[in-house]
Amino acid sequence: MGQVGINTATPADGTALDINESDKGILIPKVALSANNSLTGISLSGTTLEEGVLVYNTQVVTGSNPLNKGFYYWNGTDQWIALGNDTDWSLNGNTIDTTNRLGSNNAFPLIVKTNNNDRFRFETNGTLTSLSNGTETSPSYSFTNSTNSGMYLATNNTDLIFTSNGDDFLSHRSFGSSSQVTFNPDGDPDMNLQIRGDSGVILNANPERENIQIGANSNPDYASLSLAHSDKGFLPNRINIADLSTFAPLVSDPLNGLIAYNSRTSSGTEGLYVWQERWNRIITSADKDYDWHVESTTNAATDITDNIYTNGSVGIGTTSIEDAASLELGATDKGLLINRVALTDASLAAPVTGVVKGTIVYNTNEDLTPSGYRNDVREGLYSWNGSRWIPQFREDRSARFGNAASRGKNLNNGTSQELELFAFNEWNDDNMLFSTTESDNQTRLTVNEDGRYRIVVAMAIFAPNTAGSANNFNLQLDAELRYFRPSDSSTGYPATPTANNIILNNNSAGNSSSVNITEVIELQAGDEVYIHTERAGNSGVIRMRPDAGSNFFTIEKIK
Incomplete structure (x- = not known):
């Protein structure tokens, strides 16, 4: 049989079967295929199926080898190929943009392959998935005109990175519940x-x-x-500081140098503050005439007890401070008033507490009662040397006394004599410190403070011209410094050398000599000081030089 015609006696040329019907169709065998690469469902006597066999699949298959209902033909080796219709996508494109599409009508992703490798997946939820992460120079999402610019996922699968011309410029990395966005994550090259x-x-x-x-x-x-703006300012964080000594309301203790604006006036003046172990207000030129304020108030202080400190030098009344000065005072009509305290004993720090070496005070109290004259205190500046207060003023009170004219007392009469040196005073800086008494038998100076004293005696003596007298030559007169202490009725001999003064007269060698004593001694309040003389040779007459003021007793308190 060459050709078969159904309802026609003349089959069309070139056909093996020509069905001539205008109101009927042809029914292709219906088969329930199991997979698009399986011959299950086809009755075979052997193991192969001829290429081109056409069936109508009646079963929807899901999975990796899916099938839909419809016409399929066998490709002769390993695949059922679906027959398309007007809605299938053409390799040359489609023209009806309102109805044509590339995709599927079922819940299966659309996979794009190259070289038989999966490259992209259009997931059923509408997302596009790249099946490779890509690299910095070959990102998985890039552009035709710049294949090394785009987006890729780092090998850790948590770092999404954007790259341009092969250089990473932006990344987002996940760290569990947190994440981080980084500009120029590689740091190479530098990027502005x-x-x-x-x-x-x-x-x-x-x-x-x-x-x-x-x-x-x-x-x-x-x-x-x-x-850089010339029409805008810098607005720091505005916080409410309740206590200048604590870092609250900050969440933690900050490093020194933190700046904030305090808007709470109850803790001090509103304004900029810097943290320096505590909150300190930044003073501006508008504050130059402001008073110091009591902490936590806006009241001018009358008694500031808080610490006032600075890390640099301080100038008061001057803006030009010498490099070597921590404090410089610039006023030319004012002085420096040191703290005034009432000391009671130079060996006691009180009333100053926590005193350190070098502390200076002005003592307003006089107290001469402590044991030991070095512990006496008088008004004036004192410095603490680590164990006691040292006066910063020189003890310079002194007095000079002298004889009256024509003193006729014989100093060589064989009995103890006290020189009459206190008839008048040339000067006396302190009448309360130095006082004198003079009588026929006693002529003395009383000191009224414990201390250390320098005493200088300068006296001229002579023998009257009585030539021929056997006892009026080789005269010797001893003189020494003594003191009487009423507190225990004792006499002190402060180791002064006895002045052995010789007057030679009859042999014409002279009839005058001198008594000179210089001594530094320690005396107690109430001690009576005098010069004691007694005969040490012949019994001739020896007198003081008769001129008034020619003999002197000088005393100076030096400590």
Whole structure:
């Protein structure tokens, strides 16, 4: 049989079967296929199926080898190929953009392959998935005109990175419940970060200068942060400081140098404050005439007991402070008033507490009762040397006394004599310290404070011209410094050398001599000082020089 015609006697040329019907169709065998690569469901006597066998699949198959209902033909080796219709996508494209599409009508992803390898998946939820992570120079999502620019996922599968011309410029990394966005994650090469608006640069980060400028891109190299606007200010965080001595309301103890604006006036004046182990207000030129305030108030202080400190030098009344000075006072019509205290004993720090070596005070009290004259205190400046208060003023009270005219007492009469040296005083700086008594038998000076004294005696003596007298030559007169202590009725001999004064007369060798004593001694209040003389040779007459004021007794308190 060459050709078969159904309802026609003349089959069309070139056909093996020609069915001539205008109201009937042809029914292809219906088969329930199991997979698009399986012959299960086809009755075979052997193991192969002829290429081109056509069936109508009646079963929907899911999985990795899916099938839909419809016409399929066998490709002769390993695949059932679905027959298309007008809605299938053509390799040359489709023209009805309102109805044509590339995709599926079932809940299966659309897979894009190259070289028989899966490259992208259009998931059923509408997402596009790349099946490779990509690299910095070959990102998984890129562009035809710049294949090394795009987006890829780092090998840790948690770092999404954007790259341009093979350089990473932005990354987002996940850390469990937190994440981080990093500009220029590699740090190589340097990248300038700039945020712009319609009006120009908002922020510019310069990697070479490692700084930020707001409002321009001319970052100066000397500043970590610079503000370029000429019509805007810098507004620091505004906080309510309740206590200047604590870092609250900050969440933790900050490093020194933190700046904030205090808007709570109950803790001090509103304004800028810097943290330096405590909150300290930043003073401006507008504050130059402000009083010190009592802490936590705005009241001018009358008694400030808080610490006032600075890390640099302080100038009062001057803006030019010498480099070597911690404190410089510039007024030319004022003085420095040191703290005034009432000391009672130079060996006691009280009333000053926590005293350290070098502390200076002005003592307003006089107390001469402590044991030991070195512990006496008088009004004036004192410095603490680590164990006692040292007066910063020289003890310079002194007195000079002299004889009256024509004293006729014979100093060589064989009995003890006291020189009449206190008839008048040339000067006496302190009548309460030095006082004198003079009588026929006693002529003495009383000191009324414990202390150390320097005493100088200068006296001229002579023998009257009585030539021929056997006892009027080789005269000797001893003189020494003594004191009487009424507190125990004792006499002191303060180791002064006896002055052995010789007067030679009859042999014409002279009839005059002198008594000179210089001594430093320690005396107690109430001691009576005098010069004692007695005969040491012949019994001739020896008198003081008769001229008034020619013999002197000088005493000076030196400590």
